[in-house]
Amino acid sequence: MIDLEHMNHAQRRAVTWTGGPLLVLAGPGSGKTFTITNRILFLMERGTPPEQILVITFTREAAMSMQRRFRELSGGFRPVCFGTFHSIFYQILKNSGVLNNHKILNSSERKKILLPILKRFCTDSEKRTGEALGEDAMTLLSAFSYYKNTLRMEEAAEMAPEEWRPQFGTILQRYEKAVRDDGGLDFDDMLCRCRELLAGNEKLLRSWQARFRHILIDEFQDINPVQYEVVKLLSGGCGNVFAVGDDDQAIYGFRGSEPECLRRFEREYGAEKVLLDINYRSHPQIIRASLAVVAENGDRFSKQLRPSPKREAEEQEKRVKLAAFSEKGEQYDYLAERLRRFLAVGKDGEKCAVLFRTNARMQELAVRLRTEGIPFVMKEKVPNVYEHFIVRDIMAYILLASGQWDRGLLLRIVNRPSRYVSREAIGSSGGSLKDLISFYETWGRTDTGARAAAEKLRGFDRQLKALGKLPPGLAVSYIRRAVGYEAYLRQTAGNALRFAEWLEVLDWLREDAGRFPDIEKWQEAQEAYGRELKQNGDVKRAEVAGRSSGAGGTESAGRSGGAGGAEGAGRSGSAGGAESAGRNVGTGEMESAAAGISLMTVHGSKGLEFDTVIVADCNESIFPHGSLQTKEQVEEERRIFYVAMTRAKENLELLYLTGTKERPRLPSRFLDPLLKEI
Numbered sequence: 081m082i083d084l085e086h087m088n089h090a091q092r093r094a095v096t097w098t099g100g101p102l103l104v105l106a107g108p109g110s111g112k113t114f115t116i117t118n119r120i121l122f123l124m125e126r127g128t129p130p131e132q133i134l135v136i137t138f139t140r141e142a143a144m145s146m147q148r149r150f151r152e153l154s155g156g157f158r159p160v161c162f163g164t165f166h167s168i169f170y171q172i173l174k175n176s177g178v179l180n181n182h183k184i185l186n187s188s189e190r191k192k193i194l195l196p197i198l199k200r201f202c203t204d205s206e207k208r209t210g211e212a213l214g215e216d217a218m219t220l221l222s223a224f225s226y227y228k229n230t231l232r233m234e235e236a237a238e239m240a241p242e243e244w245r246p247q248f249g250t251i252l253q254r255y256e257k258a259v260r261d262d263g264g265l266d267f268d269d270m271l272c273r274c275r276e277l278l279a280g281n282e283k284l285l286r287s288w289q290a291r292f293r294h295i296l297i298d299e300f301q302d303i304n305p306v307q308y309e310v311v312k313l314l315s316g317g318c319g320n321v322f323a324v325g326d327d328d329q330a331i332y333g334f335r336g337s338e339p340e341c342l343r344r345f346e347r348e349y350g351a352e353k354v355l356l357d358i359n360y361r362s363h364p365q366i367i368r369a370s371l372a373v374v375a376e377n378g379d380r381f382s383k384q385l386r387p388s389p390k391r392e393a394e395e396q397e398k399r400v401k402l403a404a405f406s407e408k409g410e411q412y413d414y415l416a417e418r419l420r421r422f423l424a425v426g427k428d429g430e431k432c433a434v435l436f437r438t439n440a441r442m443q444e445l446a447v448r449l450r451t452e453g454i455p456f457v458m459k460e461k462v463p464n465v466y467e468h469f470i471v472r473d474i475m476a477y478i479l480l481a482s483g484q485w486d487r488g489l490l491l492r493i494v495n496r497p498s499r500y501v502s503r504e505a506i507g508s509s510g511g512s513l514k515d516l517i518s519f520y521e522t523w524g525r526t527d528t529g530a531r532a533a534a535e536k537l538r539g540f541d542r543q544l545k546a547l548g549k550l551p552p553g554l555a556v557s558y559i560r561r562a563v564g565y566e567a568y569l570r571q572t573a574g575n576a577l578r579f580a581e582w583l584e585v586l587d588w589l590r591e592d593a594g595r596f597p598d599i600e601k602w603q604e605a606q607e608a609y610g611r612e613l614k615q616n617g618d619v620k621r622a623e624v625a626g627r628s629s630g631a632g633g634t635e636s637a638g639r640s641g642g643a644g645g646a647e648g649a650g651r652s653g654s655a656g657g658a659e660s661a662g663r664n665v666g667t668g669e670m671e672s673a674a675a676g677i678s679l680m681t682v683h684g685s686k687g688l689e690f691d692t693v694i695v696a697d698c699n700e701s702i703f704p705h706g707s708l709q710t711k712e713q714v715e716e717e718r719r720i721f722y723v724a725m726t727r728a729k730e731n732l733e734l735l736y737l738t739g740t741k742e743r744p745r746l747p748s749r750f751l752d753p754l755l756k757e758i
């Protein structure tokens with residue numbers, strides 16, 4: 081029996097709504113899952129068959145969490161359909177006979193299909209054989225995904241690297257053909273094909289409309305235009321859509337999500353609005369600070385949010401702290417000591433989270449914490465920072481200089497920066513640097529280009545000898561400046577944003593290397609970090625596979641067939657993130673995963689909460705990220721910052737760099753409303 085007495089006024093109004101479509105604006109910590117699950121129970125108690133209720137979430141973990149919460153509330157199994165957009169759409173396609181033996185391609189399979197296509201278009205021989213083409217491939221795949229979720233070709237092309245924009249449409253067509261020829265199905269194809277199927281087959285559409293008489297959608301602010309159109313088709317027969325979301329937490333614009341869809345829903349459905357305005361999660365000071373930040377966005381529903389009556393009565397010591405540091409290393413020193421003290425007083429590490437705008441910066445801290453024996457947990461799958469091409473280039477220089485001669489290492493860096501050396505020359509010369517110099521000196525008797533290459537190679541040899549005498553930290557600086565590697569990156573970056581990101585990698589690498597006395601110790605630390613990352617990534621995959629085969633799967637995404645598995649390639653992190661937790665655990669000194677500090681990107685923290693939240697690198701070009709061109713981009717970055725702030729229950733710390741005289745740094749514009757109060 082539904083318990084209305086323990087609901088606040090707004091929750092009760094939403095749960096018992098009987099007037100058709102409803103837009104529920106759910107602020108952070110306002111009990112939206114509680115409201116949705118009670119809404120399902122209310123519909124069933126009023127006579128709606130459970131199999132006619134469809135609950136849509138954005139991740140498989142969120143669907144399973146919602147299903148579990150509903151089971152606890154209802155006292156057992158009910159055949160309500162819980163699933164993600166992709167899993168539901170997959171089932172519609174499968175049950176309609178559209179899909180046969182299509183395999184859903186993962187990210188690496190998509191990249192493998194795209195790379196040969198790009199190589200045929202690429203005129204830069206260096207790029208065809210380097211990591212930069214792989215980076216471009218991943219950026220292009222994101223742009224393809226954006227197009228399939230929005231059907232906006234021009235905007236999608238703008239997301240591609242500049243050199244690929246003129247051929248964007250042609251490359252997309254060839255990629256699509258290659259996917260079909262491979263017998264595969266791109267993850268986002270399910271959305272477009274489902275929309276086409278339902279729009280073009282009225283009989284089939286009526287059948288699905290009759291199947292689902294009530295549609296409840298969680299995180300509605302993350303919906304994209306294609307998903308919105310499919311929901312509109314499915315709900316056309318009844319209009320009973322219960323849309324729950326918060327435009328201030330819309331942070332997936334890069335995937336085509338549009339907070340404007342909330343306004344569109346209100347307008348096109350004639351929907352009423354209910355605001356869940358009580359934040360049960362955060363201290364009043366955190367609520368006020370976060371609202372002061374997000375209020376600077378213009379395109380949003382106006383909201384007056386307030387703490388719960390219990391929290392309003394709490395003591396008012398300072399709960400929001402801003403801290404400035406001159407350099408990144410100083411910030412990491414503070415974080416290491418702060419987290420060590422947090423754990424030293426016996427607090428559960430997972431009640432504290434350090435949040436980052438990007439996973440590269442998250443890993444920089446992870447490496448530091450591992451070195452210092454401070455336990456941490458990473459709940460997101462991340463690439464190994466030591467496998468970044470810049471790190472591999474720098475290590476190739478240092479290893480060659482230390483006497484660890486290898487032809488592959490030479491091939492990697494001999495033209496970084498350019499020394500006019502051809503691969504054919506390396507093959508013909510025997511492979512050593514001495515042989516290569518001799519080869520070009522012999523050829524150079526009759527060729528000025530060869531003489532120039534020989535001179536460059538002699539300089540390269542002198543640089544390696546000098547480099548071999550330096551400790552790791554100074555070696556990185558020498559390669560960066562004296563060898564000319566930073567200038568090489570500037571030439572190859574293509575744009576200021578990418579170059580700035582690469583400089584950040586170099587800055588961190590210099591700081592990381594400086595903590596080791598010799599290359600052997602640094603190598604050992606890199607290898608140990610890579611092993612732990614892989615080991616715990618394997619554990620995560622095993623845990624996910626185990627959950628997928630569990631009994632709960634038939635009622636949620638598992639009920640929707642194989643698409644549930646594909647959803648794992650979707651959003652990073654999840655609203656049900658605590659339940660999705662495969663863990664990357666740092667430092668072998670840990671006794672249990674629960675002891676570790678949580679390191680996460682802001683996107684990965686969505687839907688989670690922590691007693692203490694520390695947001696690092698609150699600086700321009702980092703947070704907000706990159707070079708922002710439009711008002712819409714600025715507002716989305718501000719919403720991401722708002723999501724970071726509202727993960728905190730008791731304490732919030734915002735860290736930023738002031739920089740040095742040579743490289744001054746600006747605090748994030750999002751701190752302005754808070755700095756004015758200090």
